[in-house]
Amino acid sequence: MKLDHITSRDNPALVRLRKLAADAAGYRKTGSVWIEGDHLLRAALQRGWQPALVVLTEGAMQDAALAALAGSAPRALVVPMALFKGLSGLESPAQIGAELTLPAAPAIDPAAASVVLDRLQDAGNVGAILRSAAAFGVRQVLALKGTAALWSPKVLRAGQGAHFGLRLVEGLAADDLAVLRVPLIATSSHTEHVLHRVALPSPCAWVMGHEGQGVSLALMARCALTVGIPQPGGEESLNVAAAAAICLYESERQKG
Structure with a gap:
């Protein structure tokens, strides 16, 4: 895992993720989604999804469980809480989030409930x-x-x-x-x-x-x-x- 400590809000990856998090249908153009919180990230991992990128706060890096989740991606960005808030849609932001690449849109299964x-x-x-x-x-x-x-x-x-x-x-x-x-x-x-x-x-x-x-x-x-x-x-x-x-x-x- 590549670990980068980011302190600038102008970091290209953060700029891209802010746009993705702010646009409800942005994933249709980028092919990726932003998920926030360890619950969603764990749910994705349990179903076999692999994050392309994880972003976590400096405080989260001190939490062994959250730091381990960061290791599920090939790259992780460690940011101050102030920068993470810029990605968050929550009143009380989580301390970890991830970018997931969406698979190609599936065809309708005619026989499925x-x-x-x-x-x-x-x-x-x-x-x-x-x-x-x-x-x-x-x-x-x-x-x-x-x-x-x-x-x-x-x-x-x-x-x-x-x-x-x-x-x-x-x-x-x-x-x-x-x-x-x-x-x-x-x-x-x-x-x-x-x-x-x-x-x-x-x-x-x-x-x-x-x-x-x-x-x-x-x-x-x-x-x-x-x-x-x-x-x-x-x-x-x-x-x-x-x-x-x-x-x-x-x-x-x-x-x-």
Whole structure:
């Protein structure tokens, strides 16, 4: 490992990483992402990802565990905390982060259990859904155009490491889903089918729609089934990330 002590904010590597951290969709141009914190870095390593570069604070170098994480990359930059704050999107910055090179965008697996994201805007919702998908064994997430950038720093933080075990395909149009050989299912308040009382196909693709507009008409027309989630408390609707977790759990429960 090459270890460089950096004290200038004008260091070319730091300038590049600041731009990457500040641009939610910057990874689409650079092919790499910035992840912050030892939790995300460990999650990536556990899934076989290798960082191209690690940045850590001078204080982190005194922590044996964090210093060992730095050794996972061929190059590490040691910086004062003031410089690390320039890379951080957190109120209380972590003391270590890394740059990861993204693999080429995968093709859609037609037979895989999936989650389809239809123009979801909130990065926290998107990350939470990715986390639920990983937790319940759904390994493919398909994001239509207009969905928050899947590898943005905010989605990465909300995903808590789920990204590294998922097949993520984004920038899709509704017609691109025609290759799927698994049925699409959407939630709806205008259906006679109740989630836990209907036999769910397995595998399937759960469609989660825009926070305000719901699933588009074009995509709803592709769905083989719509189901309702009981809400005896009388609320008009559930948060989309909560709805996704409930649906994914019920799919897994019915598989036994």
